[in-house]
Amino acid sequence: KQEVTQIPAALSVPEGENLVLNCSFTDSAIYNLQWFRQDPGKGLTSLLLIQSSQREQTSGRLNASLDKSSGRSTLYIAASQPGDSATYLCAVGGNKLVFGAGTILRVKS
Amino acid sequence: GAGVSQSPRYKVAKRGQDVALRCDPISGHVSLFWYQQALGQGPEFLTYFQNEAQLDKSGLPSDRFFAERPEGSVSTLKIQRTQQEDSAVYLCASSSLRWGTYEQYFGPGTRLTVT
Numbered sequence A: 001k002q003e004v005t006q007i008p009a010a011l012s013v014p015e016g017e018n019l020v021l022n023c024s025f026t027d028s029a030i031y032n033l034q035w036f037r038q039d040p041g042k043g044l045t046s047l048l049l050i051q052s053s054q055r056e057q058t059s060g061r062l063n064a065s066l067d068k069s070s071g072r073s074t075l076y077i078a079a080s081q082p083g084d085s086a087t088y089l090c091a092v093g094g095n096k097l098v099f100g101a102g103t104i105l106r107v108k109s
Numbered sequence B: 001g002a003g004v005s006q007s008p009r010y011k012v013a014k015r016g017q018d019v020a021l022r023c024d025p026i027s028g029h030v031s032l033f034w035y036q037q038a039l040g041q042g043p044e045f046l047t048y049f050q051n052e053a054q055l056d057k058s059g060l061p062s063d064r065f066f067a068e069r070p071e072g073s074v075s076t077l078k079i080q081r082t083q084q085e086d087s088a089v090y091l092c093a094s095s096s097l098r099w100g101t102y103e104q105y106f107g108p109g110t111r112l113t114v115t
Helices: none
Strands: A004-007 A010-014 A019-025 A032-038 A044-051 A056-059 A062-067 A072-077 A086-093 A097-099 A103-108 B005-007 B010-013 B019-024 B031-037 B044-050 B053-056 B065-068 B075-079 B088-095 B110-114
Touching (some): A004 A086, A010 A019, A019 A086, A019 A103, A032 A062, A044 A062, A072 A086, B005 B088, B019 B088, B019 B110, B044 B065, B044 B075, B075 B088
Antiparallel strands (some): A004 A019, A019 A072, A032 A044, A056 A062, A062 A072, A086 A097, A086 A103, B005 B019, B019 B075, B065 B075, B088 B110
């Protein structure tokens, strides 16, 4: 059974800092990995999707990497802003996504 | 529509009542998913449709939960005889197979509170 773990559970940083969120999964036979953002009381917004054959994806200040052999992914956020404050969720799978519990990020101005 | 929509956004039900939650996927998306998100947790898979066919319902927690998508577009998740443990946010997502990916797009969710 696939299990996804996200570390840290919560993170508070000053504005402008670069930061890394971690995601690990137990079964490396994944189809893709998706990073989402969830604002309080809202649904999920897809940030980046990495197919199993890829090693990284970039969008603006966000960069996500995937190492299937070690069962790990990282989400790198450059020059963090208060508007980045949200819960970040990692999910693996194909048709059926398995989610981690998320990292709650707070960027202080 | 521009995105996945869900209704109602909030639902309060008394224990034992039946509820029906609706999902309108992105137009043209053949795949539709339901997830349940408890407070402070990540979403958990409930069921998956491809067009009108329910291909996986392994995540439905009990036979009180039933989902349908009769015309391959709008879907309804029904919960019979609601219990307090059913209180959660129910998220719907849709996707289209494009370039071999299954990127899922989520709706805002329905927050169900059972009293």
